[in-house]
Amino acid sequence: MEQNIWQQKWVIGNWKMNGQLQDNNALVHKLRSLPEHNNVCIGISPPTVYLLQVHQAVQIVLKNKIFTCAQDVSRFAEKGAYTGEVSAEMMKDVGVDIVLIGHSERSLYFNEKNDVQRQKIENVLKVGLIPLLCVGESLKEREDGREKEAVAYQLSVFKGLKTQNFAVAYEPVWAIGTGKVATKEQIADMHQFIYDEILSLCGNDANIRVLYGGSVNDKNAAEIFSVPHVDGALVGGASLKYDSFTAIINAAQSAE
Numbered sequence: 179m180e181q182n183i184w185q186q187k188w189v190i191g192n193w194k195m196n197g198q199l200q201d202n203n204a205l206v207h208k209l210r211s212l213p214e215h216n217n218v219c220i221g222i223s224p225p226t227v228y229l230l231q232v233h234q235a236v237q238i239v240l241k242n243k244i245f246t247c248a249q250d251v252s253r254f255a256e257k258g259a260y261t262g263e264v265s266a267e268m269m270k271d272v273g274v275d276i277v278l279i280g281h282s283e284r285s286l287y288f289n290e291k292n293d294v295q296r297q298k299i300e301n302v303l304k305v306g307l308i309p310l311l312c313v314g315e316s317l318k319e320r321e322d323g324r325e326k327e328a329v330a331y332q333l334s335v336f337k338g339l340k341t342q343n344f345a346v347a348y349e350p351v352w353a354i355g356t357g358k359v360a361t362k363e364q365i366a367d368m369h370q371f372i373y374d375e376i377l378s379l380c381g382n383d384a385n386i387r388v389l390y391g392g393s394v395n396d397k398n399a400a401e402i403f404s405v406p407h408v409d410g411a412l413v414g415g416a417s418l419k420y421d422s423f424t425a426i427i428n429a430a431q432s433a434e
């Protein structure tokens with residue numbers, strides 16, 4: 179029976195700008211032999227050019243469904259003269275299930291702000307895919323005690339949306355790719371805050387998944403998954419290695 183993904187732990191590998199046809203195939207091929215993980219929704223987020231390859235490769239998984247996730251999408255909804263852009267409709271056409279929106283690297287290198295993220299979320303919802311909004315404070319914001327203010331502002335893109343499904347990744351910017359992980363207390367506090375914010379913005383019957391991201395690896399995953407309101411992980415570097423990614427999936431499967 180198909181599991182309800184809104185009750186599972188999500189473990190999504192964000193490959194960022196990494197991957198090559200052969201390596202991708204090898205990694206997905208190995209993932210196919212994983213035993214059944216009925217508590218976990220597994221996802222892979224390759225660079226756009228490899229989405230179709232990954233989608234086709236995960237069609238033949240044996241025990242687990244593996245979701246294909248895009249790292250970004252165009253803010254333009256309709257097809258047309260937008261050189262270099264890929265629409266949500268095209269993503270759906272090649273088999274994408276989930277689309278990451280507003281990763282901090284998008285804000286850092288492409289100056290992406292709330293208004294653009296809102297357009298992208300609307301485009302993704304319009305074609306029936308799931309947006310996964312990434313939020314998180316900078317080091318300066320945390321040092322100044324403004325981390326909740328920063329995250330609340332980022333979450334405000336959800337206001338008034340016509341959806342009952344909210345997927346968020348809390349990724350403190352200072353923990354991404356640095357080896358520094360937020361403490362259990364910091365994670366618990368922020369995940370509770372994100373739940374409360376979504377419920378107050380969107381009403382009580384929302385489906386909510388809040389993933390933690392930032393230096394998650396095979397050593398710390400079990401501890402992170404034991405924190406209340408941690409519904410999974412968005413994994414960068416460690417998702418590129420089969421052993422560490424599967425250890426994180428196993429930790430999610432064993433979590434309460």
Ligand SMILES: O=C(CO)COP(=O)(O)O
Pocket residue numbers: 192281349353354355356357391392393394412413414415416
């Ligand atoms: O940005 C991230 C996932 O989206 C986290 O990256 P790392 O796991 O490499 O810190």
